[in-house]
Every structure is written in structure tokens, then in C-alpha cells.
Amino acid sequence: MKYLDEFRNGDQAKTLVARIAGLVTRPWAIMEVCGGQTHSLIRNAIDQILPPEIEMIHGPGCPVCVTPLNMIDKALEIAARPDVIFCSFGDMLRVPGSRADLLRVKAAGGDVRVVYSPLDALKLARENPGREVVFLAIGFETTAPANAMAIKLAKQQGLKNFSALVSHVLVPPAIDAIMNSSGNRVQAFLAAGHVCSVMGFLQYHPLVQRYKIPIVVTGFEPLDLLDGIRRTVQQLEKGEAFVENAYSRVVTEVGNTVAQVAIEEVFQVTDRGWRGIGVIPYSGWSLRDAYCDFDAEKRFNVAHVETEEPAQCRAGEVLKGAIKPHECQAFGKACTPRTPLGATMVSGEGACAAYYNYGRYVQITKVAHT
Amino acid sequence: MTASIEWQGPHCPAPLRDYPHVVLGHGGGGRLSTELIEQVFLAAYGDKQTLLGDSTPLTLPSQRIAVSTDSFVVRPLFFPGGSIGDLAINGTVNDLAMSGAQPFCLTAGFILEEGLPIEHLVRIVEDMARAARAAGVRIVAGDTKVVERGHGDGCYINTTGIGMLPADRQISINRAQAGDRVLVSGTLGDHSMAIMSVREGLEFESAIRSDTASVCELVHQLIAACPGVRALRDPTRGGLAATLNEIAEASRCGIELDEQAIPVNEVVRSACEFLGLDPLQAANEGKFVAIVPADEADQALATLRAHPLGQFAAIIGQVIKDDHHLVVARTAMGAHRIVPKPLGEQLPRIC
Numbered sequence: 001m002k003y004l005d006e007f008r009n010g011d012q013a014k015t016l017v018a019r020i021a022g023l024v025t026r027p028w029a030i031m032e033v034c035g036g037q038t039h040s041l042i043r044n045a046i047d048q049i050l051p052p053e054i055e056m057i058h059g060p061g062c063p064v065c066v067t068p069l070n071m072i073d074k075a076l077e078i079a080a081r082p083d084v085i086f087c088s089f090g091d092m093l094r095v096p097g098s099r100a101d102l103l104r105v106k107a108a109g110g111d112v113r114v115v116y117s118p119l120d121a122l123k124l125a126r127e128n129p130g131r132e133v134v135f136l137a138i139g140f141e142t143t144a145p146a147n148a149m150a151i152k153l154a155k156q157q158g159l160k161n162f163s164a165l166v167s168h169v170l171v172p173p174a175i176d177a178i179m180n181s182s183g184n185r186v187q188a189f190l191a192a193g194h195v196c197s198v199m200g201f202l203q204y205h206p207l208v209q210r211y212k213i214p215i216v217v218t219g220f221e222p223l224d225l226l227d228g229i230r231r232t233v234q235q236l237e238k239g240e241a242f243v244e245n246a247y248s249r250v251v252t253e254v255g256n257t258v259a260q261v262a263i264e265e266v267f268q269v270t271d272r273g274w275r276g277i278g279v280i281p282y283s284g285w286s287l288r289d290a291y292c293d294f295d296a297e298k299r300f301n302v303a304h305v306e307t308e309e310p311a312q313c314r315a316g317e318v319l320k321g322a323i324k325p326h327e328c329q330a331f332g333k334a335c336t337p338r339t340p341l342g343a344t345m346v347s348g349e350g351a352c353a354a355y356y357n358y359g360r361y362v363q364i365t366k367v368a369h370t
Numbered sequence: 371m372t373a374s375i376e377w378q379g380p381h382c383p384a385p386l387r388d389y390p391h392v393v394l395g396h397g398g399g400g401r402l403s404t405e406l407i408e409q410v411f412l413a414a415y416g417d418k419q420t421l422l423g424d425s426t427p428l429t430l431p432s433q434r435i436a437v438s439t440d441s442f443v444v445r446p447l448f449f450p451g452g453s454i455g456d457l458a459i460n461g462t463v464n465d466l467a468m469s470g471a472q473p474f475c476l477t478a479g480f481i482l483e484e485g486l487p488i489e490h491l492v493r494i495v496e497d498m499a500r501a502a503r504a505a506g507v508r509i510v511a512g513d514t515k516v517v518e519r520g521h522g523d524g525c526y527i528n529t530t531g532i533g534m535l536p537a538d539r540q541i542s543i544n545r546a547q548a549g550d551r552v553l554v555s556g557t558l559g560d561h562s563m564a565i566m567s568v569r570e571g572l573e574f575e576s577a578i579r580s581d582t583a584s585v586c587e588l589v590h591q592l593i594a595a596c597p598g599v600r601a602l603r604d605p606t607r608g609g610l611a612a613t614l615n616e617i618a619e620a621s622r623c624g625i626e627l628d629e630q631a632i633p634v635n636e637v638v639r640s641a642c643e644f645l646g647l648d649p650l651q652a653a654n655e656g657k658f659v660a661i662v663p664a665d666e667a668d669q670a671l672a673t674l675r676a677h678p679l680g681q682f683a684a685i686i687g688q689v690i691k692d693d694h695h696l697v698v699a700r701t702a703m704g705a706h707r708i709v710p711k712p713l714g715e716q717l718p719r720i721c
Binding site: 042043045222357358 | 572630640645646702703706
């Protein structure tokens, strides 16, 4: 695949690893913010070829994982209504709420559909004027522009039977929260390339100044990740801290201003609960008053739904980088992809699922070769 | 299409063409049922004597047989490269071939939904007849039921097949041994992505076609050239990842793959990439995995590649000793990761 295979070249990866090894003089803990980066690191087994001094801590950047439990429960309550067609991205379907997940609501008769774009939900609303079509609008800054456009279009087209259950989250406040959390070990961040493609990276300068930490905008392919790590280690070793763009083929400093205008028109910054972490001030987007008619929480009166996490689940500590997935007592026992206690075990981008599926808890090196 | 099934017989007061759609009466056992059988099924299968009895006496050419049954519920019914009719024949025929059996005959049971266009049923049945001829099997018994509209997905098909098995043939997924080589007969994921490309709500334009085909001829050429073949398995649902994990568990061994050697069509790779799906977990309908002793691996590869259905065959790994019975892949980065058995259906990722 053009523009992908070039960034998956094994020989060049080895060269980059050697360059990183040449730079490292002591241990460093680097957090990759985005779940897509975690997935790529583990799937390509990059964490195994890095010098032992480099510890990758898997951050909270999986939108499926951090969507708060009460939001999932609200989704389940709405999706179970007979008058509703409930639309969601595929990997939200298996995320456990406190009593069920969307797949089970579907099995019990709920009309739950997987869509690839919020525009597909709009189409369903036009085609089914007698039913309420609800779209679960979650994700980081990456999915927000398309969700904002869909809601904007719904208003323009006067679609009365469309609404969105909005639970958007933002990266910079999460970095802020991690740096302020007790016992934080993170010394540098790989910023999520696709978030920055929308928002640019101007927002990261104040964080660098406040915490004196390198932040390197990084892509998702093996060579992108290794180059991001190399630049991060270079800054750390030199005692430098600045925002650096290692993903310039996609990201510019100011980002996608058209997308930003759409977001600004539809959404406003709000305090947001993060599953497993708690409420982070100013860390999410909710609908502006001008679009409150499209707010599914209000339309279906589910604002009262409040629920608690299972006590056994330590996903919050995993998301903050305090523990590795396999250090949780429930990992691989009470908690597996079949019986997930927390969302980090569900999503392909969740750190726990990545560890479980790709086997970091088993010593692969022990596999006897013939 | 309907023109080709126009029936000219003397005793039919309501020719089938007057029913553009399947109605409940087509499954009622009366005259409508008879018309459907004669004008759709017999017209395609052309074996009136065999199919009209309550049961079919068979004389089997050998004492040792293999039996396999499979039900087909694909949506949509027609997709690039085939239809549910092709799958219903090829799926069961291929399952028989995986034990080294030569498919002999099949039964076909239909559950039709009221309202299914007769024209669609005719196309499906014609696809079945063509696929059966290509695989060299006869359809020797059949059944049709009709369920009310809304209680089915247009058409479900079950096929059960019998294949002839030579007395000395021992091919089974519990026979893999450390040192054996792992081969696949061609590119992976084509069927799954062909279905995805036309599934409601996910449509995308592509040149991807399902790989649905009978692999019997290819399998028998392989067995003739490499009599030591230990195990065969077709990676349908769950894809290569599920199939290899099943072999590893059954044979109590590990499997080590070279990820870069696994053949995946370029367009399929791209589609998987943007849908967030894993080609190793994607379904195939005309491919198989072969476990062969190391000293027969080159011969096996050459035999597969000499056949049109095996031209992209590859040696993708080897069987290893491993008490955990894991399937691991050596990535392009030179390190290993586990290839897990998929949990259920793959769910497209958010971003």
C-alpha cells in the first residue's frame, strides 16, 4: 500500500532502533497518548525491540475506553426503546455498561446499528421519519468534526427525529491531569497525530512550558512511532523540552481550520467524566445551546442515570500509566475480552485488550523453536 | 431470468410466473410447492427421478465416507464474485475435501422468506447447480420451507454432503508435528471484504471479489503430489487466525508465522486498513491451510501454484514445539506477537 508500506519497512526500523539505542544513557518513561499508537506498538511488537531503558506507558487516548460508564448506561437505556434506531461505531457495541452492552440490547430486540459515519445516521433519520435515530457521538478531537457537521446538517435540514448522545473528550486537558496525578512517572509524550491533524499543535506549547516535558507529534506506523520515540529520547537526553512535529506529512501547526470552525459552532468546552479516571475540568465537548434540540440526553430524559465502576477494575490506573495491564489482579482471570470488567479490555485500541490479544503476559521468548 | 423458467406443462392452473415472489403456499406441500420444486429446483438440477421421492437410495462406491453439514445465512444474498448458492455448495464440498474425501453427493434444505423474488431464488438455484457441476457432486435430496415475511433474511440454505474417503487416508488437524511447514493456498480475506463492500451502510467501491470456489481438485492434486499431508483446514469464519489456533490446540503444538509471507491482495489489505479489520481474522471461501512435512513443502508449494486456484499459494510458517499451543507471528520489525483466536465477529474501529 503506497504511503503505508514505506513506513513499515523492517530494515529501516532496525536502523531507527539502533539510533535510539545510541542516544539512550538512562531509563525514560514515555507515554503514547493515543490508543491507535498503543495498538500499533504492540501489534508490530515494537515495544520488544526498543532498548530496555525505554518504557512505553500506554495513555488514555482510546475513546471507547474512556467514555464514562454512565454515558454507556444512558446509551443502553435509549437503545432499548422500541421507537429508537441507535447508531454507533462498531467497537462501542461490546463495551460493558453496568448491566449489559449494546450487543446484548440488540439481541434483546433493540434496533442497534453499526455506522461508519454520522452521515449514515442522518440518512437513516431521513429514511425512517417515524422513528427516532440516535447517534452515539464519542471520540477525541479526531471524530468531532464529522459529528459536528452531521449535527449541523440535521439542523439545516430540519430533521426532527435525529439526535446525538455526545461524549467528546480532549487530549490536552488529559495530559494536564496525568502530569498532576500523584505518582506520575511520565517524562515525555508522543502526541496523537490524528488529533493534531485536526487541532494542530499550538495547544501543546503551554503544557511544555508548564511541565518542562518534550511533546512530539507522532504518527501510527512503525517508522512513525520509532521516529517519534527517537526525537523524544533526543530531547530528554539533551535536557530539552519543546513541541516537535514528527508527523509533518499529515500535521501542520494550526491544523484543519475548517474542521475547527465546525466544531466551534456546534460544541462548547465542558467538564467531562473519563471512565476509570474521573472528571477532568474542561476536558470535553458538549452541544451548544443553539443545538440543544439535538441532545439525546435531554430528548430521552436520561440525565439522571448515574452508575459506578466495578471495584475490581483498575482501568483508571492503566489509563494513567500507573500500572501495566497485566499487573491488575483481574487481568486474564475475571477480566478477558469475553468478560470485560472495563472498556480497556474491549476496544482494539484498549491497552488491556492489546496486552491480552497480543500476549505481553506470556513470555514469547520461552516459545521453544525447533 | 423469469423467462428461462416458464413452464409449459399441462396441469398447472397458475404458472409460477404469476407469482413474482415466494408466498407461504410455496412451502405448504400442495400444488404451489410442487410447482416451485419442478420449475425452479428440478429445472436447475435436472434429476427428477432422484429428487421427487421421500428419500433417495444411494449406492456408495466405497465403504469409508466423510459427512459434513453447513448452514448459510449470508447477507446480502448476492455479492461480487458469487451468491449464497455458490457458498452453499462450495462450503460443504470444501469441508469434505479438508479430510481428503472426494465429494460424492449433497442434500440441500431451503428456508425461504415470504416475499423473496422468485427471480432471486432462480439465480441462487442456478448458481448452486453450476457450482455442483464444477465440483463434480450430485444434489440428491432437498427440502423447502417458507417462513412469514420478517422471520428470515430472504433465503437460508443448509447443505449436507457425503464424500468418499480412501481406506488409508489420515488427514486431520491433530496430526501437525514440530518442524512441519504451514502453507496457504492463496490470498486471504477476499470473501470477507467482498461482502463488506456491499453490506448495507458500509458500501464502498472496490474490485474485490469473493474467492468462493471448490478447492477439491486442488486438494486432490496436492495429496497426490505430497502423500504426507498431515492437516487441511479451510479458514472460513474467524479466518487464518482461528484456523491456526484450532490446529495448534488439536495437535498440542505451536505455530510460528512469518507475517510478511502471508499473501493478502493489495486492495483487500487497503480495505482492512481503513475499516480497522485484520485480514488474518477475515473469512475465506475458496482457500485452505495445509500442514505438510518439511521435506514435502517445496513440492506442495509447486503443486498448489501450478493450479489457477493456488497461484498465490505461499509457505507462511512452521509448526513448533510450544506447551502453550500459541500461534505467534514474526513481524516485519523482527519481533514476535501472538496471533489470538478471534472472540466473535470483528467490529469496525471508531478511528
